[in-house]
Amino acid sequence: MSFNVIGKSVIRVDGLAKVTGKAVYPQDIYMDGMLYGKTLRSTVPHAYFTLDTSKAEKIEGVVRIFTAKDVPGHNAHGVLFKDHEVFCAQKVRRIGDPLAFVVATSEKIAQKAVEAIEVKYEELPAVFDPVEAMKDEIKVHDGTSNIIYHYKLRKGNIEEGFAKSHVVVENVYKTSMVDHAFLQPEAGIAYVEEDGTIVVCAATQYPHFDQLEIAEAMGVPAEKVKVINPAVGGAFGGREDITLQIHLAIAAVATGGPVKAVYSREESFVAHSKRHPEIIKIKTGADKEGKLLALEAEIIADTGAYASWAINVTRKSGIHVTGPYVIPNVKVDAYAVYTNNPFCGAMRGFGATQVPIATEQQMDMLAEKLGISPVEIRLKNAFTKGSETANGQILTESVPLITCIKKVADALEMA
Amino acid sequence: MKKRGKGIACIFYGTGYGNGFPDVSRAYAELQPDGKVAIYTGATEVGQGAKTALSQIPAEVLGLTVDDIIFINEDTSITPDAGTAAATRQTYNTGNAIKMAAEELKKELINIAVKELGLNSDAGLEMKDGKIYLKILPDKCITLAQIAAKQSEPLRTFATFTAQTVQIDPETGQGAPYWPYTFSACAVEVEVDTETGQVEIIKAAHAQDVGRAINPKMIEGQMEGGFAMAMGYVLYEDLGLENGRIWNNKLSTYIIPTAMDMPEIQNIIVEDPESTAPYGAKGIGEPVMIPVGPAILNAIYDAVGVRMTEIPVTPMKLLQAIREKEKQGA
Amino acid sequence: MKKISLTVNGKLYQVEVEEDMRLLDLLRDKLGFTGVKEGCSEGECGACSVIMDGKLVTSCLIMAFQAEGKEIITIEGLQKEDGTLHPIQQAFLEEGAVQCGFCTPAMVLAAKALLDKNPHPTDEEIKEGISGNLCRCTGYAKIVSSVKKAAEYLNKGGK
Structure with a gap:
């Protein structure tokens, strides 16, 4: 098959705006009369809390301070479970939970007001080790x-294998837990149109x-909300969950x-989120x-x-922990566990990045014990x-793994 | 002492939402007054190149160039939902939806051309460079702009594509959790300084199955970026997490790779078209990162004989492991 | 408040600045040069880099009043009025050195600062020249090759 456009390294269509500095990221939007918002976040991992915003409200230039009671619709969001609160109502579950959003006439004043809000914590015991956390x-x-x-x-008979x-x-x-570290920190602007x-x-x-x-948090139908997604400065999974979108909508x-x-x-x-x-x-x-007979993983x-x-991340880990190999007997148990650590979500590879750190070192260890090369053991078992x-899924086409290996x-002269 | 070693790793990667969850992409293709074609879809450009790759697909279908495609994806009020820019799913999923919408538009354009040109059939009609013409009599020709001018309302088509996966059994895990799968392998040579614990990557080869390459240079860009991110993951990046607190919350303490850290990488694009994919193209955004980390760890073992079961392998941790091994050997 | 004058992309500006205003804020918020990006506020990521009196500087670490009498070049000053791109910008496009684009303006300026001083850099010198600018998307390879290509264009007397 011959193509005119497919397979050609055409210059990226958003490239010109990016090399000239004209691409608009959310922080690059300035509007007349705009106000600035700053978030107050929890500094302890697990606690009941109360807020006193009275001093902060008196600072000149502070327009309003929003807390859980100001969420017009559901005070909840989340991609699978609605377990995040837009603003924590009574309890924080990690360091960094949002408690309030200060809106002021300048960024500096908003920051000053955030620091002037008094937070009283009644700390609760916290759990940071997932193995401990599993005891509930x-x-x-x-x-x-x-x-x-x-x-x-559960596939085949693991003992026999x-x-x-x-x-x-x-x-x-x-x-380890790691960060996406995309270059563009979160930013946004919200406003209300005439209708x-x-x-x-x-x-x-x-x-x-x-x-x-x-829309759910604002208590309005979805058609009453418009999301504009300008240039995005990297994401890697770190822009899947809501951060400032709802805070801005409430404030606007x-x-x-x-x-x-x-x-x-x-x-x-x-x-x-984190990985x-x-x-x-x-x-x-x-x-x-060197043929794989059994694999067991927790x-x-x-x-x-x-x-x-x-x-989804944990499922993906469980599915990919076998590596790209035919194994007749497999037993895998994978658990996702809450702790009071920073929350984790999507990051490039999504659970499938973690498990080869184990699986692929195991392969080399087996090869060493058998006196065969790392390349050979992979070729023997590859899909x-x-x-x-x-x-139990059949890979019916487009499986060029052996070519890749x-x-x-060859390129590194490994046999 | 500086010791060198080589390591290899390979992986498979299931793309898409998976596990039977409806994985749906939608797109409109719309003829513009000047004969260009606008694509409306909710697929986000996060830097991965969605806007470009997903413009190349309709350009190919319609015999146009990428400059003739106006790609609109920034506003929810005028674009249809095309799912998230994640799960390595946009090229495959939204690519399919856009291809179908473009093919539908092409069909409509050809039908109009048959009528306008007074032909009996669409046989032998070619669509290229913004024109539809009869190959055996090229004067029988109408431009897309001319067709647009004759419409009372813009000519617009819509398509939906839903990927095929089957939910797994909760007790046995049996099912078809992802489709398609993408494959890749990586080999690296490292040099470990046994005095400092520093790991330098000397040389690397990285092979990625892409189904079909839509834009080779952009694929290489993903491969190189994924390589760097994996280096950070296994060698440098440490949040300094302690009792739920991230201590390394600045780029001066949370260390990601710089240009100085990068080796020369030989990128190998492997093509093996997938029949359900647009022109055979599978997604690659995530898998490009995955084999790199374990290849580095295997190379470290080959160099100094220690198995690093915990990442990141910071110089301090590696040095400790090397000392430990020396003690046991002595 | 302090009154200062400075030149940005060849144009003279006289502005009032607050004592604690950073050059970054002056350029973005007051003068509208939003091609200058803020990524870390501690001079680590390089996204806010501009060229000041011929040297690459991180504008988040310089106070606005320190720019008194200085000549500054931002990304907005590179493209000619007729739309012609600077050879470095052209090379970045052709080589595929751009992904999310957030580091790109400063990366182009880092390349310019390097090539202005060293028109024939080696790969190692290029890597060193851009090592103060972080990129999370590209793995730098295509940035290095585009700086090389830009050097060729410039040595041929512009493209």
């Missing part, structure tokens, strides 16, 4: 187990979902004026020739104080067209 002795969300998801995979194995390797791996439509401009990965979440409706907010880098770090750290306990067995993913995409995954091995 300290609950992060009242009335719910900390274990929010259990992925189970290991009994037949000539070599078995067993280890525990730990991956009452609430307009929120913010950098997001999914404008139509933000529209629904804003209540004050009537355009309201803008720009997060500092420090605030960006606490405002958006789930995982504890991966894994046992892998192979026969004399994965514990710490989702912090909120679920975000935890269920090809027609292979069946541990989930051979090409990189």
Whole structure:
């Protein structure tokens, strides 16, 4: 097949605006008479709290201070469970939970007012270790187990698989919580159009979902909310969850004026999700020739104080922990667990990035025990067209894994 | 002492929402008065190149250039929902929806051309460079702008694409949780300084299955960016998390790779078209990152003989592991 | 308040600035040069870099009043009035050095500051020249190759 446009490295269509500095990111929008918003966030991981905004309200230039009672619709959002509060009402579950949003005539005044709000905490015991959290002795969300998801995979007979194995390797791996560190910190501006439509401009990965979440929190039909998604300065999964969109919408409706907010880098770090750290306990067995016979894994993913995409991320870990290999006997248990840590959600690879840290080192260890090369053990077990995954899915086409392995091995002269 | 070692890793990656959840993309294609075509869709450009790759697809269908495609994706009030710019799903999912909408528009344009040109059939009609003409008699020709001028309302088509996955059984995990899968492999050579614990990547090769490459340079850009992000993940990035508090909340303490850290990477694009994908193209945004980390860890073992089961492998941790191993050996 | 005068992209400005105003805020909020980006506020990411009297500086670490009498170049000053791009901008487009674009304006300026001083840089010198500018998308490879290409264009007397 020959193509005219497909397969050509055409210059990116948004490139010209970006190399000339004309691309508009949300922080680059300035409107007449706009007000500035700043968020007050919790400084302790688990506590009941009360706020006294009276001193802050008296500061000249402060227009209004919004808290949980000012949320017109549902005080909740979240991509799977609605477990985030727009503003915490009584309790904080992590450091960085939003408590109030100050709107003022300047950024400086808003900041001053945030610092003038008095917060009294009644601290609660907190849990930071997901293994501890699984005991449910300290609950992060009242009335719910900390274990929010259990992925189970059962294929073949795991005992038999290991009994037949000539070599078995067993280890525990730990991956870390990391940040997307996209270059553009969160920013946005909101205003109300003449017909009452609430307009929120913010950098997001999914404008139509933000529209629904804003509408639910504002208690208005979705058609009354418009999300404008200008240039986005990187995302990598970190712009899946709501950060400032609803705060801005509430403030714009209540004050009537355009309201803008720009997060500092420090605030960006606490405002958006992180990559789930995982504890991966894994046992892998192979026969004399290096053919995989059995794999058993237990994965514990710490989702912090909120679920975000935890269920999907953990499922993805469970599915991908086999590696791209044909294995007849597999048992996997993967758990997503609440703690009082920063919340974790989507990040590039989404659960499938964590598990190869374990699986792929296991492969090398098996190869070493068998006296074969890392390349050879991979080629022996790699998925090809027609292979069946541990989930029972048939890979019917477009499975060029062996080509990928051979090409990189050749390039680095690995046999 | 400086010691070198090589490592390899390979992965598979299921794209899309997965697990039977309706994974839907929608798009409009609309003929403009000047003969250009506007695409309306909710798919976000986050830097990955969605706007460009998803303009190349309708340009190919309609015999146009990317300059003739006006891509509108910034406003929820005028674009249809095309799902999230995540899960490596936009090229495949929204790419399919846009391709279908463009094909539908092409059909309508050809039908109009048959009538306007007074032909008996659409056989042998070609659509190229903003014109529809009869190959055997090129004077029988009408431009897209001429067609647009004859419409009382803009000619507009709509298409929806929903990916195929099957929910897994909650007890056994059996099902078809993702489709399509993308594959990749990475090999690296590292140099470990046994005095400082520093790891330098000397050389790397990175192969990514793409189904079909829509824009090779943009694919390479994803591969290089994914490589850097994986280096950060396994070697540098540490939030300094302590009792729920992030101590490293600045870019001066949360260390991500700079230009100085990057090795030369040989990018290898592997094509093996997928029949359900637009022109065979699968998504690659996430998988490009994944094999790099474990390849580095395997290379570290090859170099100094220590297995690093916890990331990030900071110089201090690696040094400790090397010392530990020396003690055991002594 | 303090009255200062400075030149930005060849044009003289006389402005009143607050004592605690950063050059970054002056350029963005007061003068409208929004191609200058803020990514970290501590001089670490380089997104706010501008060229001041021929040197690349992070405008978040410079107070506005310190720009008195200085000549500043921002990304807005690179494209010619007829729309012709600067060879560095052209090379960035052709080589695919742009992804999300947030680091791009400052990265182009870092390249300019480097090439103004060193018209024939090696790969290592290019990497060093842009090492104060973080990019999370590209892995830098295409940025390095575009700076190389831009050097060729410039050495041929512009493109």
